[in-house]
Amino acid sequence: MGPLVLVVDDDARTARTLGRMLREDGYEVEVAVDGPAAIARLTRSPVPNILISDLRMATVDGVAVVRYAQSRRPDMRVVVVTGYPHLVQSALDPPPIVLTKPLVYGDLRAALGSAGLA
Amino acid sequence: MALDERVAELKRYVGFEESDALLLARVHDALASDFPRIAQEFYDKIREHEEAHAVFTGEEQIARLQKSLQAWMHRLLGGTYDAAYYARTERIGEVHVRIGLPQRYMFTAMSLIRLDLQGLVEARAARSEVMATKAALNKAIDMELAVMLEAYSAAHLARIERKQELDRSATELASADVAAMELTSELVVGLDKDGRILVFNSGAEGATGYGREEVIGKPFLETILAEESHAEMSAILAARAVEAKRHRADTFVRTRAGKLRDVRWDIAPTRIGAVAIFLIGHDSTEEKKLGERSRQAEKLAAVGTLAAGLAHEIRNPLNGAQLHVAYLQRMLKRAGATAESLEAVDVVGDEIKRLAVLVTEFLDFARPKPLDKKSTSLFALIERVRGLIAPDAERAKVAVACDLPSKDIEVELDAAKMEQVLLNLARNAIEALAPTGGHVVLRLRRQPRGALVEVEDDGPGLPSPDAPIFDAFFTTKSEGTGLGLAITHRIVTDHGGTIAVESQAGRTIFRVVIPFGADVTEA
Numbered sequence: 175m176g177p178l179v180l181v182v183d184d185d186a187r188t189a190r191t192l193g194r195m196l197r198e199d200g201y202e203v204e205v206a207v208d209g210p211a212a213i214a215r216l217t218r219s220p221v222p223n224i225l226i227s228d229l230r231m232a233t234v235d236g237v238a239v240v241r242y243a244q245s246r247r248p249d250m251r252v253v254v255v256t257g258y259p260h261l262v263q264s265a266l267d268p269p270p271i272v273l274t275k276p277l278v279y280g281d282l283r284a285a286l287g288s289a290g291l292a
Numbered sequence: 293m294a295l296d297e298r299v300a301e302l303k304r305y306v307g308f309e310e311s312d313a314l315l316l317a318r319v320h321d322a323l324a325s326d327f328p329r330i331a332q333e334f335y336d337k338i339r340e341h342e343e344a345h346a347v348f349t350g351e352e353q354i355a356r357l358q359k360s361l362q363a364w365m366h367r368l369l370g371g372t373y374d375a376a377y378y379a380r381t382e383r384i385g386e387v388h389v390r391i392g393l394p395q396r397y398m399f400t401a402m403s404l405i406r407l408d409l410q411g412l413v414e415a416r417a418a419r420s421e422v423m424a425t426k427a428a429l430n431k432a433i434d435m436e437l438a439v440m441l442e443a444y445s446a447a448h449l450a451r452i453e454r455k456q457e458l459d460r461s462a463t464e465l466a467s468a469d470v471a472a473m474e475l476t477s478e479l480v481v482g483l484d485k486d487g488r489i490l491v492f493n494s495g496a497e498g499a500t501g502y503g504r505e506e507v508i509g510k511p512f513l514e515t516i517l518a519e520e521s522h523a524e525m526s527a528i529l530a531a532r533a534v535e536a537k538r539h540r541a542d543t544f545v546r547t548r549a550g551k552l553r554d555v556r557w558d559i560a561p562t563r564i565g566a567v568a569i570f571l572i573g574h575d576s577t578e579e580k581k582l583g584e585r586s587r588q589a590e591k592l593a594a595v596g597t598l599a600a601g602l603a604h605e606i607r608n609p610l611n612g613a614q615l616h617v618a619y620l621q622r623m624l625k626r627a628g629a630t631a632e633s634l635e636a637v638d639v640v641g642d643e644i645k646r647l648a649v650l651v652t653e654f655l656d657f658a659r660p661k662p663l664d665k666k667s668t669s670l671f672a673l674i675e676r677v678r679g680l681i682a683p684d685a686e687r688a689k690v691a692v693a694c695d696l697p698s699k700d701i702e703v704e705l706d707a708a709k710m711e712q713v714l715l716n717l718a719r720n721a722i723e724a725l726a727p728t729g730g731h732v733v734l735r736l737r738r739q740p741r742g743a744l745v746e747v748e749d750d751g752p753g754l755p756s757p758d759a760p761i762f763d764a765f766f767t768t769k770s771e772g773t774g775l776g777l778a779i780t781h782r783i784v785t786d787h788g789g790t791i792a793v794e795s796q797a798g799r800t801i802f803r804v805v806i807p808f809g810a811d812v813t814e815a
Contacts, residue, residue: 191619257606275614276615276648279618
């Protein structure tokens with residue numbers, strides 16, 4: 175079993191495709207298509223090892239998701255993928271890894287590094 | 293002339309001798325008992341004359357003055373007529389001047405006292421001495437009058453001098469008015485009763501382009517104002533005769549060159565010489581332009597905000613496209629697709645990346661982050677840039693050299709942004725030299741007010757030296773976004789610096805001057 179990744183993006187097709195690619199590369203992946211679904215998933219066990227989240231989403235945004243995730247698992251690797259990278263800097267502590275959209279898959283793999291991979 | 297000289301001269305003139313002094317002294321005691329009565333009658337007489345009486349402030353003063361008059365008579369018949377005596381007489385005259393006693397009253401009053409004293413002399417002096425004593429008395433009184441009149445004369449002269457001084461300063465002031473009128477940039481135009489120009493200051497000359505010698509005597513309306521303003525102004529000019537109040541009018545002035553200028557006039561009727569009306573005009577053309585420009589800038593800022601919001605949002609669909617292209621590439625490779633198919637997908641991926649770069653650069657340009665200035669070593673900055681461009685330079689067969697001064701220069705700057713500037717310039721230089729290769733020099737020099745950084749290459753030079761290379765969306769490169777140099781320019785100017793280019797075939801130099809901040813240190 176690879177590390178568990180939660181992909182959060184309100185663009186469901188993109189989230190699913192990203193999940194598919196990550197799965198092929200050895201990760202366990204679950205997808206949430208909005209903030210409330212992401213937080214609902216984070217309340218359950220097993221708590222994901224990695225969170226890849228969009229930032230600007232309706233109702234509950236990525237900042238709230240990341241904060242909740244960090245409270246659930248302080249050592250969780252968090253990657254925020256956003257079109258608004260400048261909004262992340264001051265909003266989150268500790269600062270997550272920030273990747274600017276459009277996401278280059280290779281950059282994401284580099285950012286995840288060997289986190290949790292066997 | 294000094295007082296004692298004047299007195300000596302007076303004595304010689306009226307023939308006042310020591311014998312006269314003795315005669316007066318001798319008659320003093322016989323007359324003295326009447327002095328209070330003379331003083332009383334004297335002031336009673338004055339009370340009958342309004343203008344003379346008006347100089348008194350009250351009964352107390354009159355009582356005091358009566359005492360003074362008695363003392364004066366004692367003095368007059370005292371027998372000593374030296375300089376000290378006439379100094380006192382002079383002071384009495386000065387008091388008369390000060391209280392504003394008209395000269396004619398001093399004369400007629402003296403006449404009263406003289407007659408009274410003469411009568412007493414006739415009645416009481418020794419028979420043989422009456423004539424001589426009366427003559428002595430007259431001489432003494434005339435000298436008294438002469439000295440007191442000097443005070444009037446001195447005061448009169450002083451008044452004339454004061455008036456001349458006032459006249460002079462009034463003249464100076466008047467010419468100061470004229471000078472001020474010439475100094476102001478406002479238009480000052482004076483018209484006669486028929487609306488012809490009489491006064492035309494340099495402000496009016498400047499705004500209209502006409503010299504005063506051309507317009508003086510010409511009708512104001514037809515000469516200066518544009519046709520569309522004639523009706524309003526002529527109505528005001530006609531009305532000013534009946535109602536003497538100020539008006540205000542916004543008009544167009546047609547300049548000698550035929551241009552229209554917005555002028556707001558204050559119109560005031562007057563009667564200074566032949567000038568019947570003054571018009572003070574304020575040229576608001578530039579202000580209006582400025583206002584339009586700032587409205588334009590506001591509009592652009594609003595459009596910029598909108599565009600920036602749009603740019604951010606474009607990243608979302610690009611993200612979806614990019615990710616699916618990556619997935620497609622993976623699938624095609626796995627399925628053993630043809631090179632053509634793979635290349636086609638790669639092109640889509642490259643185009644998406646290009647769009648992504650454009651969005652990022654556009655946002656850098658449209659929404660620059662505030663500068664984060666820190667004291668920075670330019671040696672270190674240039675070294676870092678050299679390191680960053682090394683792979684590109686090697687690929688393009690470009691030799692990069694640094695030409696540094698003996699001492700490092702530290703400048704307050706935003707290191708990340710300035711690094712971007714030098715990277716942009718260095719990368720441009722390398723691209724200009726590709727594929728045949730060449731040389732790039734990163735040069736640093738200290739200047740009095742800042743640091744000069746040059747990026748020089750020996751490439752073919754800019755295709756057109758006058759091209760607006762620093763403008764947004766101007767590019768000579770097929771792959772360029774047209775924003776690189778615009779951002780570079782913006783960062784440099786945000787630092788208060790300048791950027792310029794000098795280009796010819798074989799030598800292109802970009803020069804960036806970064807001014808020293810408040811605290812400059814030499815490392």
